[in-house]
Amino acid sequence: RIVYVNGEYVNESDAKISIFDRGFLMADGVYEVTTVLDGKLIDFDGHAKRLTRSLNELDMKPACTDEELLEIHRELVKRNNVEEGMVYLQVTRGAADRDFAYPKDAKPSLVLFTQDKPGLANSPAAQIGMKVISIDDIRWGRRDIKTVQLLYPSMGKMMAKAAGCDDAWMVEDGSVTEGTSNNAYIVKDGVIITRHLGNEILSGITRAAVLRFAKEAQMKVEERSFTISEAQDADEAFVTSASTFVMPVVEIDGTAVGTGNVGPVASRLREIYLDEMRKAAI
Ligand code: PMP
DSSP, X not given: OEEEETTEEEEGGGOOOOTTBHHHHHXXXXXXXXXXXXXXXXXXXXXXXXXXXXHHHTTOOOSSOHHHHHHHHHHHHHHTTOSSEEEEEEEEOOBOOSOSSOOTTOOOEEEEEEEEOTTSTXXXXXXXXXXXXXXXXXXXXOTTSOBSOOHHHHHHHHHHHHTTOSEEEEEETTEEEEESSSEEEEEETXXXXXXXXXXXXXXXXXXXXXXXXXXXXXXXXXXXXXXXXXXXXXXXXEEEETTTEEEEEEEETTEEOTTSSOOHHHHHHHXXXXXXXXXXXX
């Protein structure tokens, strides 16, 4: 496949990044993942805006303009014939002598590649629902910045797999923060409940769209924290992310949620999300 590295489109086997890149040495970088459906980008603007925010929060310079970014995304989708899949983008502070203090004028590294994910929208998992376990949230305190520091979420995913489950919900001070790579929701008596935004969670681009669609469909939304036992006692649970859209959760720590089957609110939101986002794809 063709990848993009600092201004050039090259074969993936020819792509090169310095071993002194601070993304590699210190996880000093941020990323975005934009989904592709029917060869088009889903919510590119949302991802571009969040990237700008992540860069600002870390005192990093953008590697190029949003227009250039869009062009690179489109070019890669075209060159790699991506119909259904994603574009991964990473900006790191760049290469510098290894030191905790970073040079203000480091030249950022920009890398993009695509991944094919056929069947993303028609995923059988969306009919079955996911099983999750709960784990302590021991990540750093700025989870609102989408850094490439993903070791603990990776470990959480492995803990879930070891327990025969699909994912882990992280818990801090008794409340669910989010999933390893998604935002978490419950539904009780028709009300959709998801944690309020703050430094404790990533502000999901899918979350923003789903909450907007829910409100437009006259569904009630409450942005507040909730516990694992409240979730186990809910009528439904689900997660959202760019790559899974709306994905039902049917079991939490071995306890069935509601009927233990995929519920109507999650199904309806998934359908609305996919319909609306396909229409708006660019
Ligand atoms: N929280 C975390 C920790 C994530 O990694 C992700 C996926 N990037 C999300 C939430 C969902 O964000 P989005 O809807 O923008 O994919």
